[in-house]
Amino acid sequence: MSQPGNSDDIHSSVKDYYGKVLTSSNDLKTSACSGVAAPHPIIRKAIAGVPDAVNSKFYGCGNPIPLGIKGKDLLDLGSGSGRDCYVASALVGPEGSVTGIDMTDEQLQVARDSIGEFEKTLGYAPKLRFVTGYIEELQKAGVEPSTIDVCISNCVINLCPNKKLVFEGVHRALRTGGELYFSDMYADARLPESVRKNDVLVGEGIGGALYVKDFEQMTQDIGFAYPRVLAISPIAVKDKELQALVGDTRYYSITYRLFKTDEHEKAKEGGFTATYLGTIEGHEDKYELDIDNVFVKGVSKPVSRSTAAILSSSWLSGFFAVDETSNSNSGSAALPSSAETLMNQLRRLEQQNSSASGGCCSAGAKKGCC
Numbered sequence: 588m589s590q591p592g593n594s595d596d597i598h599s600s601v602k603d604y605y606g607k608v609l610t611s612s613n614d615l616k617t618s619a620c621s622g623v624a625a626p627h628p629i630i631r632k633a634i635a636g637v638p639d640a641v642n643s644k645f646y647g648c649g650n651p652i653p654l655g656i657k658g659k660d661l662l663d664l665g666s667g668s669g670r671d672c673y674v675a676s677a678l679v680g681p682e683g684s685v686t687g688i689d690m691t692d693e694q695l696q697v698a699r700d701s702i703g704e705f706e707k708t709l710g711y712a713p714k715l716r717f718v719t720g721y722i723e724e725l726q727k728a729g730v731e732p733s734t735i736d737v738c739i740s741n742c743v744i745n746l747c748p749n750k751k752l753v754f755e756g757v758h759r760a761l762r763t764g765g766e767l768y769f770s771d772m773y774a775d776a777r778l779p780e781s782v783r784k785n786d787v788l789v790g791e792g793i794g795g796a797l798y799v800k801d802f803e804q805m806t807q808d809i810g811f812a813y814p815r816v817l818a819i820s821p822i823a824v825k826d827k828e829l830q831a832l833v834g835d836t837r838y839y840s841i842t843y844r845l846f847k848t849d850e851h852e853k854a855k856e857g858g859f860t861a862t863y864l865g866t867i868e869g870h871e872d873k874y875e876l877d878i879d880n881v882f883v884k885g886v887s888k889p890v891s892r893s894t895a896a897i898l899s900s901s902w903l904s905g906f907f908a909v910d911e912t913s914n915s916n917s918g919s920a921a922l923p924s925s926a927e928t929l930m931n932q933l934r935r936l937e938q939q940n941s942s943a944s945g946g947c948c949s950a951g952a953k954k955g956c957c
């Protein structure tokens with residue numbers, strides 16, 4: 588498989604790391620999962636049904652699988668041994684579909700080998716497939732434009748030398764109203780070459796962590812709605828030598844939501860309110876769109892124009908009632924955090940988490956935690 592664009596040898600080094608160096612989640616040298624909140628009980632139940640061979644090679648840094656996706660078409664970027672695809676396939680049910688894409692043969696092999704076993708657990712044949720390819724070249728790998736409702740990804744985009752190609756490809760692959768719901772590693776500064784070129788740091792993800800502000804700008808330029816933050820937690824570098832290399836830069840695992848909406852549909856003068864209908868299984872009482880926008884079932888709340896566009900025209904639209912109001916002030920309600928505010932939130936959370944205990948998304952924690 589020829590490597591996309593100016594990727595130097597990063598793809599080869601990453602393939603080697605995930606295909607040959609790491610044998611299980613216990614070999615990771617950074618604690619990208621520590622501080623990440625435990626997944627929803629519905630996700631935990633689904634994880635418990637995933638074959639052990641798949642779970643033991645889970646290398647994610649978050650829990651990027653939304654509820655309410657029955658019947659949807661999902662794509663997982665850098666699916667690895669496939670854990671999130673297996674979980675998603677239980678959630679989308681027999682009518683939905685899940686495609687995992689990865690470039691590392693060893694990981695794909697593990698993912699493909701357990702589909703038969705999982706079919707017996709589910710009681711139906713899931714529309715679950717794993718394709719070989721680079722996430723910078725989705726179409727070449729057979730992912731057609733406007734065919735995906737929800738794209739997920741768990742700790743992968745940091746590994747890509749050309750992140751813009753990835754976000755552009757995802758934007759193309761999503762249907763209007765679709766979203767990229769993903770966990771990845773971010774930094775509070777642009778990274779020096781000594782970090783970007785260190786094989787272990789690149790393999791572990793933080794060598795390619797995107798500077799938060801660059802990420803926000805890049806995705807806005809491509810045409811996504813303003814990125815929504817759903818979860819943030821600091822990443823600790825455990826290894827002493829690596830600690831010296833990373834210096835003062837702070838790293839975070841962040842779950843973002845990037846919607847592909849037609850914002851102009853709702854670009855009128857008045858304000859908007861939104862009411863959550865309580866119809867997503869597992870979120871019967873309230874729904875968290877992002878850390879700034881939590882909706883209690885049946886309670887109408889003012890929302891920004893951008894939030895109104897998401898709730899009225901994305902795949903979430905069936906779960907909300909959105910109304911226009913004559914009060915134009917509500918148009919600025921609950922605007923998403925700016926990058927500056929986000930940095931402050933990250934620091935506050937870091938302090939809170941320093942006294943909190945352990946991580947929650949490793950395979951070892953799968954029964955009680957993830």
Ligand SMILES: C[S@@+](CC[C@H](N)C(=O)[O-])C[C@H]1O[C@@H](n2cnc3c(N)ncnc32)[C@H](O)[C@@H]1O
Binds near residue numbers: 602688690747
């Ligand atoms: C940190 S692991 C995460 C795997 C999986 N998402 C999980 O949570 O267990 C990164 C995975 O991304 C894959 N990957 C990295 N860069 C890629 C690229 N440019 N195209 C396709 N796959 C890639 C690697 O092969 C590896 O399986």
